[in-house]
Every structure is written in structure tokens, then in C-alpha cells.
Amino acid sequence: MINSLNAAILVIGNEILSGSTQDANISFIAKRLAARGVELTEVRIVRDVETQIVGTLNDLRSKYKYVFTTGGIGPTHDDITAECVSKAFGVPHVIHQGVRQEMEELYKARGVELNAARLRMATMPEGCELVKNPVSGPPGFKMGNVFVMAGVPKIMQGMFEHVETMLEAGKPMLARTVRCNQREGDIAEALGTVQKAYPDIDIGSYPHMFQTPSLSLILRGTDEAQLAAATAEVAALVKARGEEPEIV
Amino acid sequence: MINSLNAAILVIGNEILSGSTQDANISFIAKRLAARGVELTEVRIVRDVETQIVGTLNDLRSKYKYVFTTGGIGPTHDDITAECVSKAFGVPHVIHQGVRQEMEELYKARGVELNAARLRMATMPEGCELVKNPVSGPPGFKMGNVFVMAGVPKIMQGMFEHVETMLEAGKPMLARTVRCNQREGDIAEALGTVQKAYPDIDIGSYPHMFQTPSLSLILRGTDEAQLAAATAEVAALVKARGEEPEIV
Numbered sequence: 001m002i003n004s005l006n007a008a009i010l011v012i013g014n015e016i017l018s019g020s021t022q023d024a025n026i027s028f029i030a031k032r033l034a035a036r037g038v039e040l041t042e043v044r045i046v047r048d049v050e051t052q053i054v055g056t057l058n059d060l061r062s063k064y065k066y067v068f069t070t071g072g073i074g075p076t077h078d079d080i081t082a083e084c085v086s087k088a089f090g091v092p093h094v095i096h097q098g099v100r101q102e103m104e105e106l107y108k109a110r111g112v113e114l115n116a117a118r119l120r121m122a123t124m125p126e127g128c129e130l131v132k133n134p135v136s137g138p139p140g141f142k143m144g145n146v147f148v149m150a151g152v153p154k155i156m157q158g159m160f161e162h163v164e165t166m167l168e169a170g171k172p173m174l175a176r177t178v179r180c181n182q183r184e185g186d187i188a189e190a191l192g193t194v195q196k197a198y199p200d201i202d203i204g205s206y207p208h209m210f211q212t213p214s215l216s217l218i219l220r221g222t223d224e225a226q227l228a229a230a231t232a233e234v235a236a237l238v239k240a241r242g243e244e245p246e247i248v
Numbered sequence: 249m250i251n252s253l254n255a256a257i258l259v260i261g262n263e264i265l266s267g268s269t270q271d272a273n274i275s276f277i278a279k280r281l282a283a284r285g286v287e288l289t290e291v292r293i294v295r296d297v298e299t300q301i302v303g304t305l306n307d308l309r310s311k312y313k314y315v316f317t318t319g320g321i322g323p324t325h326d327d328i329t330a331e332c333v334s335k336a337f338g339v340p341h342v343i344h345q346g347v348r349q350e351m352e353e354l355y356k357a358r359g360v361e362l363n364a365a366r367l368r369m370a371t372m373p374e375g376c377e378l379v380k381n382p383v384s385g386p387p388g389f390k391m392g393n394v395f396v397m398a399g400v401p402k403i404m405q406g407m408f409e410h411v412e413t414m415l416e417a418g419k420p421m422l423a424r425t426v427r428c429n430q431r432e433g434d435i436a437e438a439l440g441t442v443q444k445a446y447p448d449i450d451i452g453s454y455p456h457m458f459q460t461p462s463l464s465l466i467l468r469g470t471d472e473a474q475l476a477a478a479t480a481e482v483a484a485l486v487k488a489r490g491e492e493p494e495i496v
Contacts, residue, residue: 014452017288019278020423020466021454023271026293030267040265042300045274045291048452052290075433076453077440117436135457154457175268185323188365192325204262204296205324206269209384209402218268 005038005170007066011045012053012081013151016071024153025070032160037170037222038066048072053084061088061146066167071151073140075117085143086125096124099139106137132162142166171222176231179213180238180245190237191217198230213246253286253418255314259293260301260329261399264319272401273318280408285418285470286314296320301332309336309394314415319399321388323365333391334373342374343367347387354385380410390414419470424479427461428486428493438485439465446478461494 009029015021026043033040041064046052053072060067072081086093099122100114107114121138131140131147135158140149147166149159184207195203201221208214217234221227231247238245257277263269274291281288289312294300301320308315320329334341347370348362355362369386379388379395383406388397390411397407432455443451449469456462465482469475479495486493 011291014450014468015454015466016274017278017291018282018421018423018466018468019275019288020425022275026264027267027270030265034266040267041295043259043265043291043293047289074453074455075436077436077443078452112431112433115433115437117440118433120436152455152457173266175266177268183360185360185363185366188323188325188368189363192365195325202262204326205322206263207322207400209400218263218266220262220266 012071034173057088178217261319282421305336
């Protein structure tokens with residue numbers, strides 16, 4: 001399926017690459033993009049290293065309609081995402097006066113000092129648009145086709161509510177799952193025949209170990225009628241082997 | 249830190265990019281590589297699309313010492329990883345007679361037919377080395393600097409036992425975590441000063457929402473003495489603010 005409404009996620013953070021933190025943002029964004037009809041085509045996870053972030057950003061933003069970054073926008077020395085976006089776009093990295101003012105008011109109310117470290121969270125690529133942060137205060141931003149969000153899942157999810165309103169909407173990706181206990185190798189040929197007959201439906205086969213049902217056949221596509229027809233054919237090939245599949 | 253013993257993971261599978269499956273392999277491999285002293289520098293997740301897999305494989309294998317792929321080596325139509333590796337390396341994609349014979353014996357004992365779909369799991373790049381699969385039968389393989397493993401976590405983990413023995417060993421990455429309830433913005437400047445004093449120790453700051461302790465300061469490096477000294481300095485800056493941190 002060719003889709004011009006496509007996207008990539010860039011996860012920025014040593015904590016994921018060291019295995020100390022399990023990413024929770026990719027699957028959240030993936031599901032929301034699918035519902036909006038935006039195809040998530042690629043994900044990259046990189047270290048907190050400027051050259052790697054800038055190079056990857058420039059590669060992804062030239063290839064995809066939208067790029068979503070998570071991580072690296074806090075007040076500490078390892079939070080370098082915003083500066084890297086400014087470098088990638090070749091624009092000045094400047095204090096956003098509106099954000100500065102909001103942060104001053106917010107922190108005054110909390111009795112917290114707006115020091116140099118916190119001011120870094122108001123420093124952004126010149127010309128960016130803000131992304132609202134309903135959870136913790138300092139906003140994310142949109143620069144060109146790049147949306148910059150926090151790495152903490154609750155904050156990222158809050159920001160995504162606003163990000164979503166800035167995206168074009170395509171045809172929502174619909175999905176059906178046929179669950180059964182067939183061995184993949186027994187149904188592979190018949191399944192491949194159904195896939196060939198429905199080139200616009202994406203059919204995936206996912207075995208599970210030590211689980212019942214042991215196999216999930218997932219069908220995805222934007223055309224409800226085609227999806228229903230392909231699902232019926234997949235269900236039929238399971239039934240032909242004497243098993244009643246579960247369709248969800 | 250510059251490390252010539254570096255690596256990338258290539259996760260292959262629409263199920264991750266659609267959000268229907270949460271990846272569990274990245275953090276497993278990341279931890280094992282850290283313990284072996286191999287730096288995981290990058291992760292990419294791509295679709296089950298030949299051009300994307302081949303292009304990404306060629307990019308990663310030219311950049312990194314090791315590339316680990318997960319997913320796409322089963323018997324169904326969406327399992328195209330092995331073919332893509334052959335294409336990336338420009339070698340014939342052939343039935344491995346040793347694997348074929350083992351699979352014949354294995355499936356005969358199980359009363360399962362070795363049909364054309366299952367034979368695809370014995371079809372590999374000419375000249376590859378096998379990676380043992382102690383869990384489910386059909387092996388993975390190593391082609392050049394690329395290790396090809398299953399996507400099902402239990403099977404991948406079994407294969408990794410063998411993969412690990414084929415990797416050079418570097419200095420194991422050691423880690424300490426200083427847990428506390430400081431606000432990032434309050435300690436950011438002092439933390440940055442410690443980071444500058446210890447350029448070979450990687451210090452990351454990770455806030456947690458709705459948790460106590462609310463902040464993890466993670467220090468990583470290969471030199472035990474430097475790591476201990478940097479950890480003591482980070483702990484001291486928390487103590488200076490009147491809190492006794494937890495060090496793990």
C-alpha cells in the first residue's frame with residue numbers, strides 16, 4: 001500500500017538503548033496514527049548525541065510527511081532535542097517569550113525558581129509553533145513537519161491530544177483478528193493465496209508461545225468491505241481444517 | 249564515548265508499527281549487549297516491505313560492527329527477512345541442506361508435513377552460518393555482520409544464547425542509579441557540572457510521574473572507580489539539598 005500520509009517516530013534517549021527503560025510511546029502513537037489514517041512507516045531510536053539526532057532528523061523529515069520525536073526536552077544536560085531541531089533546520093535557537101512568561105507565572109504559583117536550567121525548556125527553534133502540555137507545564141513544539149514531544153508517557157500523551165489536531169486525516173486503518181490454534185506452516189500457503197487476492201489488505205500471521213489461541217491472523221486495511229471479505233476467507237480456511245476461529 | 253564495538257537492532261514487522269504488538273526484544277538485547285560491552289547505538293523498526301528492509305540492512309551493516317534483526321523468519325507470506333538478507337548481500341537464496349535434513353527429522357517425529365511453506369525456513373543466504381534455535385526448531389543465521397533471529401521473544405531469547413558466543417567482548421557497561429525526589433530543574437546545573445567532570449560516564453536524568461522516588465539519575469560507564477566517584481558526587485548534590493538518596 002502506498003500512502004502519502006505517512007510518518008516516522010524518532011525516539012531520543014540513552015535509557016531505551018541501554019535497556020534500563022522500556023519504551024511505551026511507540027505503540028501509543030502507532031495506534032493513534034492508524035486511527036487517523038496516517039501510516040507509521042518507520043521508527044528510529046537514537047542516543048542523546050547531537051550529530052546522530054541532527055542527521056536522523058534531517059533524513060526522516062525529508063522522507064516522511066510527519067516526524068514525531070519523543071524525549072530529551074527537559075531541563076537537564078542530557079536534554080538536547082530542541083537544540084538539535086534548531087540545528088537540523090538551520091534556524092536560531094531562541095527563548096520563546098510567550099513560553100517564558102507562562103513559565104514565570106506557573107513557577108511563581110508553585111513557588112519554584114525559573115532558573116537557567118528551566119529556561120532551557122522555553123528555548124526553541126525560531127518560528128516554531130507550540131504544542132500544548134496539559135500535564136506538566138512546558139510545551140512541546142512543531143517545527144516544519146517535525147513534532148517535538150516529551151518522553152515521559154503521561155506528558156507525551158497529553159501533548160499528542162494537541163498534535164493530533166494539527167495532522168491531516170486520512171482513511172482510518174481498520175483491523176480484524178482471526179484467532180485460532182492452527183500451526184502457521186499448515187495454513188501458510190492458503191493464507192498467501194488470500195493475501196494475493198487482496199493486495200490492499202495487509203495480512204500478518206503472529207504465533208504466540210504457551211498461549212491459547214496460539215495464532216493471531218491480523219488483517220488491516222481502510223476499505224471495510226474488502227476487509228470483511230478477506231477476513232471471511234481467512235476464517236474459512238481455518239474452518240476448512242476443522243476449527244472454529246474466533247474473530248475480533 | 250566512542251566505541252568501535254557498536255551495534256544496531258533492526259526490528260522487522262508491521263505488527264509493531266501498527267501498535268498491535270508491543271516490542272519486547274529491544275530491551276532484552278540492549279541489556280545483554282551492555283553486559284557484553286557492546287554499545288547499542290541505534291534501533292530501527294521497519295515494515296514487512298522488501299525495499300525498506302534491504303535498504304535499511306545495507307545502511308546499518310555498513311555503519312555498525314553488528315546488526316541484529318528480529319522478526320520475519322517464519323513460514324508465512326509476510327516472513328521475508330531471509331530473502332531480504334540475501335538480496336542485501338547480493339548472494340543466492342538457497343535451501344540449506346543441513347537445516348532441511350534436521351527439519352525433516354524434527355517434523356517427522358512430530359508428525360508434521362515438511363511442506364513448501366516450512367521449507368522456506370530452511371532457505372537462507374548462501375554462505376551463512378547457523379544460529380541455534382533451542383526453543384522451536386528452525387535456526388536463525390549469521391550473514392557477514394548481520395544476525396537474523398525470530399521475532400517471538402522466547403525463540404529470540406533462545407537464539408541469542410548462541411549469538412552471544414559469536415560476539416567480541418568489550419568492557420561491560422556498569423550502571424548505578426541514584427533515586428531521589430528532587431525536581432530536575434533544581435539540580436540540573438549541579439548535575440551538568442558533574443557530567444562535565446566525568447566525560448566518560450554517561451549521566452541521564454529520568455523523572456517519573458505519580459511515583460516515589462520521582463527521579464532516577466542513572467550513571468553508566470565501564471570504569472568502576474570513575475563510576476563510583478561520579479555516583480558519590482551525584483549523591484552528594486542530592487544530600488546538599490537535604491535529601492538522603494537511595495543508591496542502587
